[in-house]
Amino acid sequence: MKFILISPKNRTVYNFRGDLIKEIQAKGYDVIVTGPNDEGIKHIQELGVRFEKIKLDKTGINIIADLQYTIKLLRFFKSEKPDAILSYTIKPVIYGSIAAKLAGIKNINSMITGVGYVFTAETFKAKIIRFFASLLYKLGLNSSTNVIFQNSDDMKEFIDRGLIKEKKCRLVSGSGVNMENFKPTLYPDNITFFMLSRVLYSKGIREYLEAAKKVKIKYPNVTFMLLGAVENMQDSMSMTELKPYIEKGIIEYFGETNDVSKYYAKASVFVLPSYREGTPRTVLEAMAMARPIITTNAPGCRGTVNEGENGFLVPIKDINLLAEKMEWFIKNPEMVVEMGKASLNLCQTRFNVDKVNHDMIKYMNL
Structure with a gap:
């Protein structure tokens, strides 16, 4: 069995998703990770996964670049034929889900790790971006099998905005934290x-x-x-x-x-x-x-x-x-x-x- 994790930034894979990858591997899946560049590949490979670089401008507004990203994902999915995928953050969620649907993948999972600048800023530019992001979110999330939220406020907002049907929504308590890696220590002498x-x-x-x-x-x-x-x-x-x-x-x-x-x-x-x-x-x-x-x-x-x-x-x-x-x-x-x-x-x-x-x-x- 094969599982693909679509990441917007390599550092987030080994810092935030390492324990999840191990759990997926324990279920018998070979895990492949896509990332936008060569940064920190060694740390990703140490997780026992295969890495595939698929260039992504995670913050830019370039329709042609985003279309190229979607096409590369589509070709990659058709080549690898994964049993399931998971994407997180706005562009991997939107374009990864659309590409996965076009590639015929049956188990498409999207995780909303926050809505950030697009939904919090009130400048004219931000409102224009929010309008188009909402349209794209709706298209991407409709292509997903499951949409996993990290807090109930985001989930409610996406449902209320008509971006996702409630029956597809799931809720978890963030990404979690490995309490073996982060343990209590003595406090400093001064505040x-x-x-x-x-x-x-x-x-x-x-x-x-x-x-x-x-x-x-x-x-x-x-x-x-x-x-x-x-x-x-x-x-x-x-x-x-x-x-x-x-x-x-x-x-x-x-x-x-x-x-x-x-x-x-x-x-x-x-x-x-x-x-x-x-x-x-x-x-x-x-x-x-x-x-x-x-x-x-x-x-x-x-x-x-x-x-x-x-x-x-x-x-x-x-x-x-x-x-x-x-x-x-x-x-x-x-x-x-x-x-x-x-x-x-x-x-x-x-x-x-x-x-x-x-x-x-x-x-x-x-």
Whole structure:
């Protein structure tokens, strides 16, 4: 039996889907992974899978390039004749599902890991993109056998927008987190806040930086860390904009890395002021390492926090309240340990990767 995983970015395969791939292999499937470039192929192949490069511009708006991507997928599917496929993120979901349907594949699975910039931005350009993305989503999801959502808000919105019929929808608790790889560690001596994310406006990067700036005025010895790539896309903050926060000592900035656990270990509290998520994997990793959470009362984020127990929810774009919740931890440092334990318990109960992958395997009928 043969299974194909259609990925938009190689790093997400070995960082987020490795445990799922092992479960699929355990069911007797040979797994093939498609990715857009040669980055990190060695890490993918170490999972015991075959890798096929199929070029994809995951953020660009180029109809010809997207059509070429669809045709390459179609040819690949016809050649490999897989028993089942799984795609995730917008372009693999849309074009992968259409290509799979045309290739005659019977078991086509799509996973909505979040809706991101297309559904959160309100600029004129974003609204135009959203209109066409909705049309394409409807076409792609109608080609799918199962559509797996990572939070109930996204699922409801897609149903309400008429993009998918409810009978095709399935719900899991994010991508899950391997709690053997992410374990509790000692907390730093001084309160340290940490945000791990691409440096995108929709991830709440501006709010994190400005809240850090406000807090540092009153508490100059508190540390704020930021780990994540500055990307060449419309939603990304530029390095020119980010640089003053680094030079003024407001944040300690780190680029991308394959070893994120050591950065969680340096943190007291994890912060993600995102406008919307599927279920944020970074938050789950922080919870597995027994860190309290400050995130937003937004789809995907709100499901990771029991208010006042393992952290706090703040409205999106609310810099003042975000800063207030940060200050609360500074004034109540003893609560870091108590809320961290609550995060760990919640993670074990709801977000353990073994539970999530069990549900994924069931929903994909493998």
